[in-house]
Amino acid sequence: MKISVNWLKEYININLATEALGDALTAGGLEVEGLETIESVKGGLQGVVIGEVLTCEKHPGADKLNKTTVDLGDGNIAPIVCGAPNVAAGQKVVVATVGTTLYPDGGEGFKIKKAKIRGEVSMGMICAEDELGLGVSHDGIMVLTTDLPNGTPAADYFKLKSEEVFEIGLTPNRADAASHVGTARDIVALTGETLRMPNIEAFKIDNHDLPMEVIVEDQAACPRYSGLTISGVTVKESPEWLKTRLTSIGLAPINNIVDVTNFVLHELGQPLHAFDAAEVTGNKVIVKKMAEGTEFITLDGETRKLSAQDLMIANETAPMCIAGVFGGAQSGVSDNTTNIFLESAYFSPDSVRKTAQRHTLKTDASFRFERGTDPNMTVFALKRAALLIQEVAGGSISSEITDIYPEPIQDFVIPVTYAYINKLIGIEIPKERIQKILTDLEIKLEALTEEGFTAIVPPYRVDVTRPADIVEEVLRIYGLDNIPLDDFSGADYLADFPIKDKQNNERKVAEILSANGFFEIMTNSITNSNYTAEVKPEEQVKILNYLSEDLDVMRQQMVFNFLEVVARNSNRQQKDLKIYEFGNTYFKKEEGYTQNSRLAMAMTGNFEAENWVASSRAVTFHDLASHLTKILEMFNITKVKTEQFSNDIFAYGLTVGTRKQALGYIGLVDPALAKQFNIKEEVFFADLDWDAIMELISNDIVFEAVSKFPAVRRDLSLVIDQSVSFSQIMEVAKKSSNNLITNINCFDVYEGDKIEAGKKAYALSFTLQDKNKTLNDKVIDKTMNKLQVNFEKQLGAVIRK
Structure with a gap:
């Protein structure tokens, strides 16, 4: 449910800041789930002022440009180059000053900068209405008729106002708060302020020219029914204040009559319905149930078959409205309507709920009726709506108020x-x-x-x-916060704050790896000193009383233990392996001994056994890399930097880390080294610094709402040098996209005689999405064009058309 703060202020004085008011409402049971600021013009015309053109002369270097000086107030005279044909000295104009961001179409903005145009300095822009987002005209600059001083913010001249709107997660029991007045009642109790109800003292009966007979046949489903007629109304567009109120809470204005009924609904919580009086045959409104299977066309144009249990509002010959749920197409207010019958009723929550579910209709009216409205509000809301209709549509109240309420609902x-x-x-x-x-x-x-x-x-x-x-x-x-816990109150039911539990995190990783087909191994921390020949002798932790020449030092690397395990299993015809281990490595330092916790993983052989669905394939570097990435992402470590490397142990690989800290590496074990262990298959190995990862783990819960705006896919084919890595492509793309690119995928790679030697071809897909709006073709094309230019300039890429 959306509640406008400005709208609330019509009923109660609010002396709290908006955020503080939201906190108070949440503490009082009306949970504020979000706060949105709605601007009538995107950007609110911040930095846009009224100026006066002092001089205007032709630009010396361009026939279609003018060189002007503009008084921006406070003695600030700005030179501005303007291309509008109607600019002239003495005009009051709208100027976007340097540093201002404009949003011409409400979409992507552009910033006004100090510039040189054909050799002339320009310190701002004199604007047309489309450049400000105020209209679509671009025939020339806006010329104002005003006595406002130069430098006055344009937002003041155009009377732009921003709306702060709460999104309240209304619980089913709080139907009383499903309106602005209902919310204001809670603010009264929370702040001690006084509620101001709308003034209806001006209500009066103008004549009795349009009487309407009301008959309620089902008192149980409709305990109270009130109504009156208004003649001589003019159906047209609503005034600006009414449209602003409705659009601020996400409603689209329709016409002045319907807009008033929606306004009162969200003001008082009382649903209303306006009927075209010309469609009320026999001048009779009958509240009754129709025969099973009766066909009825609702406002959305759908033909629905009624149940004998559906309460209907009918005229003498046909149904006009599903009571409390949805109006009919035939009897609704149209541009030709001149007389209306205005309904304000209290319907049984059970009746409305069952009907709404039966027809799968959920409307603002049914939302309130099925939870329970105020039976004592019908006449007040009727008078309030009648006065507003007279204000925005004219007309005369042409009947007494009909109020059928035989058995008042008690307190x-x-x-x-x-x-x-x-x-x-x-x-x-x-x-x-x-x-x-x-x-x-x-x-x-x-x-x-x-x-x-x-x-x-x-x-x-x-x-x-x-x-x-x-x-x-x-x-x-x-x-609730004012209720203290005494010495005898137990708090063991309170949730513990999360801590960095190393063993618990190891268990989580083990569960993921095991679920993906890995087996955990446990190897000896004592190993052969020949494996660590590249480690400085003074850093080796030697065993003083070793019992075997093969086990004489503490290990400095995990890879050799893994090669031993692979060799042992391979010799026993177990060649398809996925293994991992949590272990320690040991070093001797000047200040003593240190040990470092590691997580190591290896894959070799086939990715999976062949079966009738798919043939087998050998594991690849990327198979192991995907598991490494999943582990880092599980701990919200996403900003990872990689660099290529190779050495005596690895034929190729990547180091993995953040900008400040190394986290480990992944690569292909050099086949020559694998051969020393009698291993013929490729062995891919990854080693992560578990202590470093534990330091980076954050207890903060990070989440992001799923965007309600659609994503768009675009593909590109690049020919690049073989030395260019995918991470370089990712980095260029992210810097070029203004955060619009949410995913980059390489779905094909080609290296062969069809392209130049030393080159490779990448087929890439880019997913673009804006979290705040639907992307249009203009923005998408601009982003992709910028992407292509940067790929060409920074990576030497050739774009394949």
């Missing part, structure tokens, strides 16, 4: 004791504070004694029917 009467309240809350709250909270919530207190009182709860509070509900009302306004 809830709830006896409560102070002892009961204090027992459930856990502390003693002063009686005066309890009474103030409840009366601020429009709950009357009767039979007050030292022990308790009787609460008289209005029927619109459908969630307050028991003494426990009264306690909840007191507690949510008093504040």
Whole structure:
């Protein structure tokens, strides 16, 4: 549910900052899930001012340009080159100053910079209305008629206002708060301010020229029905203030009559419906149920078959509206409507809920009716809407108010004791504070004694029917945060704060690897000194009393243990291996001995056994790299830097790390080294610094909402040098895309005689998505063109068309 802060201020004084108000509402039970600022013009014309053209002469270097000087106020005279044909000295104009960002089409903006145009300095831009996002005209600059001083913000001249809108996660029990007045009631109790209801004192009956008979046949499904007629209305576009109110909460204006009914719905929480009186045959409105299978065309143009249990609003001959759910196409207000019948009713929540579910219709009206509206609001809302319709559409109120309410719905009467309240809350709250909270919530207190009182709860509070509900009302306004935990209160139910549990994180990684077909191994930390010949002798941790020449030092690398394991399994015809180990490496330093925790992984042989679905294939570097990436991403380590390397142990590989810290490496074990272990297959090996990864793990929960705007895919084919890596392509793309590219995928690589020697061809797909709006072709094409230019300039790429 969206609630506009500016709209709220019509009913209550708000002295809190918007964020503080949101916190107060959340603490009081109306959870604010988001705060959105809606600008009538994107950017709010920040940096755009009113200026006066002092001089205007032809540009010496361009026939279609003019050289002007513009007074921007406070003695600031700016030279501006302008290409508009209608610019002239003495004009009041709209100027975007240097540093301003404009959004011409509401899309991607551009920044105004100090520039030299054909040799002349230009310090700003005199704007046309389309350049400001105020219209579509580009015939010339905007020329204003105003006495406002130079330097006045353009937003003040155009009366631009931003709207701050809360997104409130309304729980099903709080139907009373499904409106601006309903939300304001809670603010009254939270802040002590006074509620101002809309003024309806001007309501009066103008004549009796359009009487309408109302018959309610099903009193159980419609306990109260109110209505009146208005004649002589003019259906047209709503005034700006009304459209602004509706658009601020995400509603599209339709026409002035329908817009008023929607306005009152979101103001008071009372759904209304306007019928074209010319379609009410026989001047009779009948609230009844129709025969099973009756066909009815709703406002969306769909033909629906009615159930005999659907409550309908009908005229003398045909149904006009599904009561409390959806109007009919035939009887709705159109451009030709001149007389209307305005309905304001209270329908049974059960009846509306079942009908809405039966026809899979969810509307703003049914949302409120099926949760329970205020039966005492129908006439007030009717008068409020009638006055607004007269204000925006003219017309005369041409009938008495019909109000059929044979059995008024009674208040809830709830006896409560102070002892009961204090027992459930856990502390003693002063009686005066309890009474103030409840009366601020429009709950009357009767039979007050030292022990308790009787609460008289209005029927619109459908969630307050028991003494426990009264306690909840007191507690949510008093504040849960104000309830202390005493020495005898247990807190063991509270969730522990997450800590960096090394063993727990090892278990998580082990579960992932094991689930992906890896087997955990445990190898000896004591190894052969010949394996560590490249390590400085003074750094080796030697065993003083070793029992074997093959086991005389503590290992400095994990790879040799893995090669031993691969060799042993290979000799026993187990050639397809996926193995991992958490282990330590050891070094001797000047200050003593150190050990480092490592996570090592290896893959060799076939990726999986051949089967009837797919033939077998040998494992590749990228098979192991994908598992390494998954582990890093699991701990939210995503900004990773890689560099190529090779040495005596690895034929090729990549080092992995952040900008400040090395995290490990991955590569293909040199076949010559593998051969020394009698291994014929390729062995891919990865080694991660587990201690370094533990330092980078963050306990912060990182999440991002799934974008509601569609993604777009574009493909490119590049011919590049073989020395260019995919990570270089990724880096160039990210810098060129203004964060619009969310994914880059290489789906084909070609190296062969079809292209130049020393080159390779990459087929790449790019996924583009904007989190805030739907991308248009102009933005997509601009991004892809920029991408191609940067690939050509920075990587020497040739784009294959």
